[in-house]
Amino acid sequence: MQENINNLDVYPEHLITLAKNPKYMGRMNAPDASAFIKGPCGDEMEFYLVINNGVIEDIKFHTSGCIATIVCGSVTAELAIGKSIYDALAVSPKNVMDSLNGLPQDHCHCSILAVSTLYRALADYLLKK
Numbered sequence: 001m002q003e004n005i006n007n008l009d010v011y012p013e014h015l016i017t018l019a020k021n022p023k024y025m026g027r028m029n030a031p032d033a034s035a036f037i038k039g040p041c042g043d044e045m046e047f048y049l050v051i052n053n054g055v056i057e058d059i060k061f062h063t064s065g066c067i068a069t070i071v072c073g074s075v076t077a078e079l080a081i082g083k084s085i086y087d088a089l090a091v092s093p094k095n096v097m098d099s100l101n102g103l104p105q106d107h108c109h110c111s112i113l114a115v116s117t118l119y120r121a122l123a124d125y126l127l128k129k
């Protein structure tokens with residue numbers, strides 16, 4: 001769901017600020033693991049991981065989605081980086097929503113899309129080992 005980044009009506013200011021300058025947004029050429037999911041709403045989410053000794057050392061996400069999808073990807077990456085694979089599997093959509101503190105209720109599914117894509121990237125790594 002594309003929307004104008006300057007749509008200030010439904011988002012708190014701190015989420016607009018994060019969406020304009022999200023952390024960990026981008027792609028990687030040679031990640032250890034990656035995943036892509038297209039959500040039912042049509043938004044796309046990608047995650048890329050560099051994993052060393054079972055720890056997520058680098059992470060990137062990319063999305064074509066709305067402001068909520070961008071901030072959910074950014075916070076999901078922030079919650080996962082530096083964690084072991086097994087601790088990263090404990091990152092939940094609720095953790096993401098709590099960290100964002102103000103995600104509109106009708107965009108809760110964006111946090112599920114972001115976390116699901118992280119999980120799928122972790123599965124990609126574990127299945128390749």
Ligand code: FES
Binds near residue numbers: 001042043065068107
């Ligand atoms: Fe669909 Fe964000 S509006 S994932």
